[in-house]
Amino acid sequence: MGQQEKVATSLAGAVGEEIGASLAPVDAELARRYPGDPGTRQPVHTVYVPGDAFAAGTIRTWGDAALAALDEHAPDAASLAAVLGLAEDLAGPVHDRVRAKLEREPIEDLRVDFEDGYQGRDEDQDAARAARLIAEAYAAGTAAPYMGIRMKCMEAAVRDRGIRTLDIFLTGLMAAGGLPEGLVLTLPKVTYAEQVTAMARLLAAFEETHGLAPGRIGFEIQIETSQSILGPDGTATVARMIEAAEGRATGLHYGTFDYSACLGVSAAHQASDHPAADHAKAVMQVAAAGTGVRVCDGSTNVLPVGPTAQVHDAWKLHYGLTRRALARAYYQGWDMHPGHLPTRYAAVFAFYREGFEQAAARLARYAGQGGGDVMDEPATAKALGGYLLRGLDCGALDTAEVARLTGLTRADLERFAAPRRGDLTASAR
16 A cells, blocks of 8 residues: 555644533533433333223223224225225235234223323222223233333323322332333323423332332323423424423323313314314424424224114224325324224334335345345435334344345344434444
């Protein structure tokens, strides 16, 4: 090799050192506020079951009811494709995977509801029972990957009741062997950041009482009021809420109907694709970006029940709303009825399978620095890796087919999907 030419510089080393020292607080703040996605599995939905109705067999009951609906209203791939407009090459794989999913894991995330959906007369006993049943399900291997409760909000009229229910539930889990890894809590109807701080301090007190690691218990913030999006000073309140959670916020869940009603949207037009909903979720998405807090879409109240034609109409609506949300990077939503499960999974599986080959080819080219008709950036490689991982997690894709088309292992995909801040290029290469 020939002798390398000496490169000249003009700045003294002390200049860079001074700049580094001056930006050290900023570096620390970026790392604290924007740690990036946690890299854990995100469920494709959250199912809400009233606390007085939740039972040991709820998950299997929902799965069986969903299978029965599929058998009655779309018993084969062709009939499902005709209802949802699936491409011919997708129909078979999607129908087969939907059926397998409903048999194996019908619910990915279940929330026992002690707020709007709860009509029970003995909340103490229902909360204690929820803790016992969830602990037993995790011990038996029959639990959903994620389970927990939605308590009442921090407003004065129901605050004490909500705190007591949460205490009974968490105490019951501890008595049954400890908090499960998949524990999720939801704080509804949050209006002020101070309510989020109160929740964080409540959980810190519980951790201290039981000798748990600080920060062990996280929670979701439910966005159901206009004040949670825009404060009286014109700021995005939801961004302040994430900070107020003191590192415990795991998700922002959009409440379709409470939020719509808060803005005066008439009942006939309250839906997750209303412009008011789009605005709220866009603000939530920007506020959460990079923080590790995930955004969840709302639900539809149109239930797939009744004669086949009526079920098909409800399925088309739910499928379309789910596909719309996925395209907007809202990878999770609410499901309120067993009949929503077939179209939830059909939409999710179609979304990942129809883009699978192109995403795999682009990531393979990027990883091998090969040619192609698209020049991808490291940030796009991150998105491609995340897309494939989400497809694997929900069951839309198989490990073997992803490895065959990309030449990459799951660990490789995870490195692409979650590079260190400021090191996209290095970690992607």
